[in-house]
Amino acid sequence: MTDHVSGSGLLRAELARRTGCNLETIRYYEKIGMMPDPPRTPAGYRVYDPDHILRLRFILRARELGFSIEEIRGLLDLVDGGDQTCVEVKERTERHLADVRAKIADLRRIEKALSATAARCSGEAVPECAVLETLEGP
Amino acid sequence: MTDHVSGSGLLRAELARRTGCNLETIRYYEKIGMMPDPPRTPAGYRVYDPDHILRLRFILRARELGFSIEEIRGLLDLVDGGDQTCVEVKERTERHLADVRAKIADLRRIEKALSATAARCSGEAVPECAVLETLEGP
DNA sequence: GTAAGGTCTGTAGCAACTACAGGCTCAAGA
DNA sequence: TCTTGAGCCTGTAGTTGCTACAGACCTTAC
Numbered sequence: 001m002t003d004h005v006s007g008s009g010l011l012r013a014e015l016a017r018r019t020g021c022n023l024e025t026i027r028y029y030e031k032i033g034m035m036p037d038p039p040r041t042p043a044g045y046r047v048y049d050p051d052h053i054l055r056l057r058f059i060l061r062a063r064e065l066g067f068s069i070e071e072i073r074g075l076l077d078l079v080d081g082g083d084q085t086c087v088e089v090k091e092r093t094e095r096h097l098a099d100v101r102a103k104i105a106d107l108r109r110i111e112k113a114l115s116a117t118a119a120r121c122s123g124e125a126v127p128e129c130a131v132l133e134t135l136e137g138p
Numbered sequence: 139m140t141d142h143v144s145g146s147g148l149l150r151a152e153l154a155r156r157t158g159c160n161l162e163t164i165r166y167y168e169k170i171g172m173m174p175d176p177p178r179t180p181a182g183y184r185v186y187d188p189d190h191i192l193r194l195r196f197i198l199r200a201r202e203l204g205f206s207i208e209e210i211r212g213l214l215d216l217v218d219g220g221d222q223t224c225v226e227v228k229e230r231t232e233r234h235l236a237d238v239r240a241k242i243a244d245l246r247r248i249e250k251a252l253s254a255t256a257a258r259c260s261g262e263a264v265p266e267c268a269v270l271e272t273l274e275g276p
Numbered sequence: 277g278t279a280a281g282g283t284c285t286g287t288a289g290c291a292a293c294t295a296c297a298g299g300c301t302c303a304a305g306a
Numbered sequence: 307t308c309t310t311g312a313g314c315c316t317g318t319a320g321t322t323g324c325t326a327c328a329g330a331c332c333t334t335a336c
Contacts, residue, residue, distance in 0.1 A: 093252050093255045100252060103203055106199055110203075117216060117227070118228055
């Protein structure tokens with residue numbers, strides 16, 4: 001079987017390959033409504049298009065950044081539009097923004113501690129405990 | 139029962155309260171070796187000190203930032219010392235550093251997309267799909 | 277001394293995947 | 307053509323990382 005189904009569509013394995021996602025996880029995300037039900041071939045095979053790649057990559061990376069499924073659902077709702085008012089979108093966007101900025105701040109602290117550790121390690125001493133104190137900041 | 143066990147020690151519930159951690163999760167982290175086995179009272183109650191608070195807060199925040207248990211174990215090994223050589227520590231530190239910097243970069247993209255969304259939303263239009271394209275970067 | 281509440285252990289349940297079993301589909305080669 | 311083999315389907319079971327509960331013990335307050 002080729003991967004070219006009705007022109008530009010991808011089958012599930014090809015979507016998995018292009019996103020680095022586990023094959024079964026795609027089906028799981030469809031089941032819980034994170035990924036839309038894709039069109040099917042007459043035989044029932046799922047057929048994906050480039051938008052699906054974009055969406056799945058976003059979900060995967062957001063997970064790696066520590067967003068829960070529900071948080072990602074919230075971010076995706078911003079994309080999917082729907083019947084939300086502009087005010088609602090704005091409020092939710094700003095909540096997400098605060099969360100994202102807090103994560104960035106914490107990661108910066110970890111970055112600082114790690115690079116200090118690496119620098120000190122260029123000498124001969126094993127570092128003390130800069131890492132643990134990292135997230136104690138203001 | 140007070141929370142003052144043998145001077146400055148904390149019982150499990152107090153550690154949970156001060157870190158925001160679920161009570162049972164503390165026991166779980168002990169079981170999988172992320173938290174050290176704490177000393178006990180004669181009756182078998184766990185007694186924690188301020189270092190435990192620090193360590194647990196670090197674990198919790200690292201989880202929120204998307205680090206897996208194994209990755210956090212790696213970060214904590216840097217703290218715990220042990221028989222690792224300086225070169226090993228440095229290599230592992232730099233791998234973590236690369237990972238942290240990639241996360242920061244992605245979060246910055248998300249931040250940008252979200253603040254653009256919020257700004258556009260101050261007008262009247264519902265945003266299109268700036269968010270999804272966020273993690274497509276270079 | 278007894279009632280209330282905190283701690284203990286072990287075990288069961290949930291969320292988010294991940295893997296497998298058994299069956300159907302399709303393209304290609306003998 | 308027909309068969310072989312890789313890929314897809316569904317449903318279900320297993321894994322990881324927690325979270326909640328049950329039943330028993332301990333401690334403080336009345």
